[in-house]
Amino acid sequence: MEEQFYLVWPPVLLLLLSLGRRRRTLVLGLSTVVVAASAASWLSYRTPSGGSTPDVYFSPVLGVVPLATGCVLALLLDDERCRSFASGLAGHLGTWAGAAAVVGVQFWIGDDWTDHAWTFGLLMPATGLAAAVLIGGLVSVRTPVSVALSWSPVAWFGRRVSYSAYLWHPLVIALLGTFAIGWFGNVWLFAAAVIVSIGAAYAIEVPVEKLRARVREARRLVAEDHAARSAAAS
Structure with a gap:
C-alpha cells in the first residue's frame, strides 16, 4: 500500500x-x-x-x-x-x-x-x-x-529505529507472544521487539544508506569530471 x-x-x-x-x-x-x-x-x-x-x-x-x-x-x-x-x-x-x-x-x-x-x-x-x-x-x-x-535519544529512535520496529514487531509478537504472560511478559516482549528492530536497522538499513551515499558520491564525481573534460575541450 x-x-x-x-x-x-x-x-x-x-x-x-x-x-x-x-x-x-x-x-x-x-x-x-x-x-x-x-x-x-x-x-x-x-x-x-x-x-x-x-x-x-x-x-x-x-x-x-x-x-x-x-x-x-x-x-x-x-x-x-x-x-x-x-x-x-x-x-x-x-x-x-x-x-x-x-x-x-x-x-x-x-x-x-x-x-x-x-x-x-x-x-x-x-x-x-x-x-x-x-x-x-x-x-x-x-x-x-x-x-x-527533540531529545537526542528520542530523535535517534524515531529516525533510526521506529520504521524498523514498525516492520519487525509483528514477527516478534508472532514468534514470542504466546510466552508473554502478564505485564512483565509484555515488558520483555516489547524489549525483544526493540532489540530486534535496532539490530535490523543497523544490519540492513544503515549499510544500504551507506551504499547509496557512495553511489551518489561516485555519480557526482563522474559528473564533475565530465563537466571538466567538456570545459577543457571547448
Missing part, C-alpha cells in the same frame, strides 16, 4: 496542480476521500472468527485513510496562512490535544478492538487525525512536547 502510494500520489498531485486545481480543492477532495474510506471500512467490516484480525484492517480502503490525512496536513502546512495560524495558539492547542488523544487511545483501547466495526471506521481514522494535528503543532511551535521529542 505504501509503495503504491509513492508511485501514484506524486504524478496525480502534479497532474491536478497542472490542471489549475487550487489547494483548497485538493484539501476538500482528500478530506472527502478520508471520510468515504472510513465509512466504507465500517460498512465492509465482518466479525472475525477465532480472534483473528478482520480483513478490513489490511484493506487498501482503510490504508488510504492515514495516507490521505498526511497529504491534507502537508498541503495545509505548505500554505503561508495556515503556517501563520499554526504558529500561534492553535499550534499549542494542537500539540497538547493531539498528544493527549494519541496517548489516550493506547490506554483506552481494549483487547477486543477487533470485534467492533467502529474501531476501523471511526477510531483508527480519528487516531490518524489526532496524529496529524499533533505533527502540525510540533513543527509549528516550541512546546515541552516538541522539546522532549
Whole structure:
C-alpha cells in the first residue's frame, strides 16, 4: 500500500496542480476521500472468527485513510496562512490535544478492538487525525512536547529505529507472544521487539544508506569530471 502510494500520489498531485486545481480543492477532495474510506471500512467490516484480525484492517480502503490525512496536513502546512495560524495558539492547542488523544487511545483501547466495526471506521481514522494535528503543532511551535521529542535519544529512535520496529514487531509478537504472560511478559516482549528492530536497522538499513551515499558520491564525481573534460575541450 505504501509503495503504491509513492508511485501514484506524486504524478496525480502534479497532474491536478497542472490542471489549475487550487489547494483548497485538493484539501476538500482528500478530506472527502478520508471520510468515504472510513465509512466504507465500517460498512465492509465482518466479525472475525477465532480472534483473528478482520480483513478490513489490511484493506487498501482503510490504508488510504492515514495516507490521505498526511497529504491534507502537508498541503495545509505548505500554505503561508495556515503556517501563520499554526504558529500561534492553535499550534499549542494542537500539540497538547493531539498528544493527549494519541496517548489516550493506547490506554483506552481494549483487547477486543477487533470485534467492533467502529474501531476501523471511526477510531483508527480519528487516531490518524489526532496524529496529524499533533505533527502540525510540533513543527509549528516550541512546546515541552516538541522539546522532549527533540531529545537526542528520542530523535535517534524515531529516525533510526521506529520504521524498523514498525516492520519487525509483528514477527516478534508472532514468534514470542504466546510466552508473554502478564505485564512483565509484555515488558520483555516489547524489549525483544526493540532489540530486534535496532539490530535490523543497523544490519540492513544503515549499510544500504551507506551504499547509496557512495553511489551518489561516485555519480557526482563522474559528473564533475565530465563537466571538466567538456570545459577543457571547448
